[in-house]
Amino acid sequence: MTVVLAIDTAAPRLQLALLRADGTIDTSIDDIATGHAEILFARIAALLARNGLSYENLDRIAMTTGPGSFTGLRIGLSAARGLGLALKLPVIGVPSLLAISLSAPKNLPIAVLLDARREEAYFQRFIPGAPDETPAILPMETARGLVPPGATLIQSPFVDIALLAQFAATADPAAFPPAPCYIRDADAKPQEKARIARTRAAS
Numbered sequence: 001m002t003v004v005l006a007i008d009t010a011a012p013r014l015q016l017a018l019l020r021a022d023g024t025i026d027t028s029i030d031d032i033a034t035g036h037a038e039i040l041f042a043r044i045a046a047l048l049a050r051n052g053l054s055y056e057n058l059d060r061i062a063m064t065t066g067p068g069s070f071t072g073l074r075i076g077l078s079a080a081r082g083l084g085l086a087l088k089l090p091v092i093g094v095p096s097l098l099a100i101s102l103s104a105p106k107n108l109p110i111a112v113l114l115d116a117r118r119e120e121a122y123f124q125r126f127i128p129g130a131p132d133e134t135p136a137i138l139p140m141e142t143a144r145g146l147v148p149p150g151a152t153l154i155q156s157p158f159v160d161i162a163l164l165a166q167f168a169a170t171a172d173p174a175a176f177p178p179a180p181c182y183i184r185d186a187d188a189k190p191q192e193k194a195r196i197a198r199t200r201a202a203s
Contacts, residue, residue, distance in 0.1 A: 002059045005044065005083075006165035009036045009076030010068025010096045011157040018047050019165040026051055027161055036075045055087055062168030064159055065093040066181045067114075067122050067135070073180050081178050092168040093178035097124040097135045100154055102163040109151040113143050122183060125151070137183050 001021045008015040012033035018026045028047045030039065048054055063080035066073045077093075084091035097112045101124075104110045110126040121143035124135040138146070147153055168176075 002169045003053070003057055004060050004062055004165045004169050005047075005058050006062040006161055006168055007040075007044075007076050007080055008064045008096075008099070008159045008161050008164065009040070009072035010064045010066050011072075011159070012069070013158060014040060014043060015159065015161040016043055016047050017161040017165040018051055018053070019162075019169055020051060020053075025162045025165055029161070033069075034071070036072050040075065040079055055083070058083075058087060058089055060090045060092060060168060060173075061087075062092040062094060062164055062171075063178055064096045064099050064164065065179060066096050067116070067137075067183045068096055068157070070182070073182075077178055077180060084178070090173040091178040092171050092173055092176045094164060094168065094171070094176055095135060095181045096157075096159065097122060098126075098131060099159040099164050099167070100157070101126045102167055103160040104152040104154060109148045110154065111147040111151045112154045113147065114155065114157050115140075116184065120184075135181065135183055 001023050003021050004019040006017040014030040014032055014036050016028040026047060028043050061080050061084050063076055080091050100112050101110045106128050112124050114122040116122045116137055119140050120137050121140045122135060123138050123143040125132040125148065
């Protein structure tokens with residue numbers, strides 16, 4: 001069995017799961033909106049230690065890629081990619097709406113609809129076993145109207161981190177790169193006006 005460390009920092013939680021070689025899973029969950037960077041590695045170390053493992057025992061790392069908190073995603077993705085590079089391990093990036101859908105029954109259509117503020121929603125539909133479309137940001141009422149009749153509707157932004165670890169154990173790294181899936185552009189934009197060139201003071 002593959003040993004997997006799963007990380008989720010997209011929602012106002014820090015969630016970790018450790019899938020052990022015997023197939024059992026241990027989790028660590030902190031309800032925090034900010035401050036992921038200050039405790040992330042301490043929580044990972046504690047999770048590994050209480051299971052008698054170290055970083056060297058990991059086979060792969062999984063990470064949610066958004067949409068979600070820009071800051072949280074940057075922190076989590078940087079940590080996951082850094083660990084993968086240092087340990088020479090594959091890093092599995094799972095879009096958050098797909099990760100959220102893992103908790104729904106697999107024999108019914110699924111719709112994930114998350115409040116994106118501004119009367120908008122992150123929205124994606126899934127048929128049993130696979131996404132039915134790419135994730136999108138839509139007006140809230142439009143998204144609600146697109147929920148298929150009889151579908152399982154999920155509106156909680158929180159991933160079942162244990163299911164994410166199980167999913168990542170067999171996911172193809174080439175199909176799930178650890179790249180952010182923001183959907184909506186960041187509110188903070190880089191300055192686009194041309195910079196004024198510095199001139200040397202006259203001597």
